[in-house]
Amino acid sequence: MMIGASTDYDVLVAGGGNAALCAAISARRAGASVLVVEAAPRFYRGGNTRHTRNMRCAHDEATETLSGPYFEDEFFDDLLRVTGGNTDADLARMMIAESKKMLTWIAEQGVRFQPSLGGTLSLGRTNSFFLGGGRAMLNALYRTAESLGVEVVYDAEVVGLDIEGSQFRAARVRHAGTETTVRAKTFVAACGGFEANIEWLKEGWGEIAENFLIRGTPYNRGTVLKMLIDSGVGQIGDPTQCHAVAIDARAPKFDGGIITRLDCVVFGIVVNKHAERFYDEGEDVWPKRYAIWGRLVAAQPDQIAYIVFDAPSLDLFMPSLFPPVKASTLGELAGKLGLEPAALERTVAGFNDAVQPGHFDQTSLDDCRTEGIEPAKSHWARRIEQAPFYAYPVRPGITFTYLGVKVDRRARMLMDDGRPAANMFAAGEIMAGNVLGQGYAAGIGMTIGSVFGRIAGREAAALVSSTCPSSEAA
Template identity: 55%
Template sequence: HTRNLRCMHDAPQDVLIDAYPEDEYFDDLLKVTGGLTDENLARIAIRASSNCRDWMRKHGVRFQPPLSGALHVARTNAFFMGGGKALVNAYYRSAEALGVRVRYDALVDRIELDGDRFLAAHTGGERIEARACVLAAGGFESNREWLRDAWGEVNGEWVADNFLIRGTRFNNGVVLKHMIDAGADAIGDPSQSHCVAIDARAPLYDGGICTRVDCVSLGVMLNRDAQRFYDEGEDFWPKRYAIWGRLVAFQPGQIAYSIIDSKAIGRFMPPVFPGIRANSLDELARATGLDEATFVDTIHTYNAACRVGTFNHAILDDCHTEGLAPPKTHWAQPIGKPPFYAYALRPGITFTYLGLKVNERSAVHFGGRPSPNLFVAGEMMAGNILGKGYTAGIGMAIGTAFGRIAGTEAARAAQRVIEKEQHHAVA
């Protein structure tokens, strides 16, 4: 379901405009993570993002200009044609052309180790030996019991019970849990994740990016009590969209409502489901099931606090509120032009951040020491860089950088074993 890659570049490059230098990229990451990042590993991923697209093209990935409604990221993010499915299919075709054998329906349930050394993977009753291994088995976002334990109970509600899973139902964290139980060094908070506020009508699994609702910064967000609870205009949407899932998770019933008027239409990517539409605010309140008097009062209070300057959704404009808590820092316009729209939103988990600790070689660690032949990539190690928070395209940047690093290091480790075997054979 992914669609873009956050890329460092010092000058315009094909589908990317202007420049996005390393330090600005790292500062953006630092802000969203609140400093919970390994700077060395983060900068490795950032630098790798500047030249990985040529490698991706060699393996069949094609890039395109940013989609309409995604102009905030035209400078920072490269979009690939066909999204994640086309990306993965291109990689599979390239791998098979290189002679890589792909095993489908092969659930790995155990990794066989000798201390810190990989020996074999077990799938069902089969044991598959190898000289080196890369673990890329994802997190545990589909494991509802693990999510329940990680997020706990708040005000008598099990927070994770109302979560939707944006991707596959098969990321249950089997290999991740096995490795942690086997003594691999872990990193990250199990309750931290890439968690987005998505349409409450989305399916439990696999709704993907089309269920995301991107109009939050153009209106107000209300909880079940018809009260605002956070600044909707704090920063550009690509830097803030991923905080809303967690914010909604701690609201009553794990639900919230994005409220806009007709001025917002055409300014955001249309989601797959249409919003609830009404010709008046009290009618919209009734349609959403929120308390009518509180709903109307909240909107009128917000409208009265708006100080409208020159509205420009492409910049951090001067349209803000005064005397309102929480404030709306940018893009604050009165909600008064009918028809009015509401989108009910719930937390949508994309991927979890609990993972395995690595070094610059992406090696799995045991007791602070790197394994000589076991490496890890993707969600299983992203928590080294993403302690919390998210910014658009950073997951793909981490996965691409450390996937290539892990693959390269695994090949080198295997080659060392081959050379050792050949030396012993000659001796």
């Protein structure tokens, strides 16, 4: 589809991922005319949603695809734990309450879920996995949106915003080599953070950001976010806070996705370029701690680290895209990694001496721990002594950033002075910092996107309807 010379819509949605589509579908079902402008080409549509696998929603009982209940209070406690309390509690509780409706609503939009998963991920009770993954989920949402009459344009980047006070008037959209002014009664920003903008990352992180890998889309450069902040929309979040995991150092600079993530940290030790351990690898179950490891590796020399383990652990975790580095001795392994062999052997020996007897249980917080060593390993501590030995090199993998725009319970953007914007809404990563001040729990990004996307679309359509009573339900 091409953007016409004269365009006028009820709702303009910037972005093409989960949050954007939930907003578009919600608005269209309420009778609004909707245009979605996606900066990526059609094949790469959907931002980071393409790389997702699941979403975390509260529910009161087991279902066909979830192994047990996950009550609102437990969800909130998990959120407080991973964020260290750095969250807007009112918004977070509202989001969690609304999430209970999302599993049904999202399925009504054509998204299918698969039976619960156990194993290393430990998410069978809390998280619903998309049948076919994130791309299948996206395709279902796009089919529904387009069948409802939502218009979608690809390779269409918002390059300018006409905002008077707190009132959105129009957007300049670059498409097919030309810029077109798109007018709309309401605007929904659902176009991600700025993780693909390395220069912006450097403003918070310094030059070490050059060594970061961007595991998500290269199209999230924060263009709309910056324009909104410059136009007086309230800002929230720390520019250095983000979803940052340890991913394979051999991954591409952009778009490596979920298959470059490594889930084996809890089963081995992690050392830096000096072959020294620097954090408790067994602090908690992996879904509640995997997103701290990108930041931990970022703090190490040259932003590089190595996950080291032995033969008994090889089949305990989900494999990634790249095979592990393999060797018959620790010294040989160190040589392949570019580490000092004596240093790695010394670190492993010290760790092995500190391991206490216990009953290993990969599915729970077991009693396998260390004593007399810093940092300790709290759980899943087993001696690393059975050849062959393995390792993965890892670097910080940035998924999305938390610096964003402030919103209220109706997904309305809040201006610098705290007033709600007249007709501007936000959903997804661009406002995730309201809920995620720091840290992450698996699947919560999709929860933020779908819940606030649905609210944003509903509220945008209601605003249009209140000013234009002739709107009819689609």
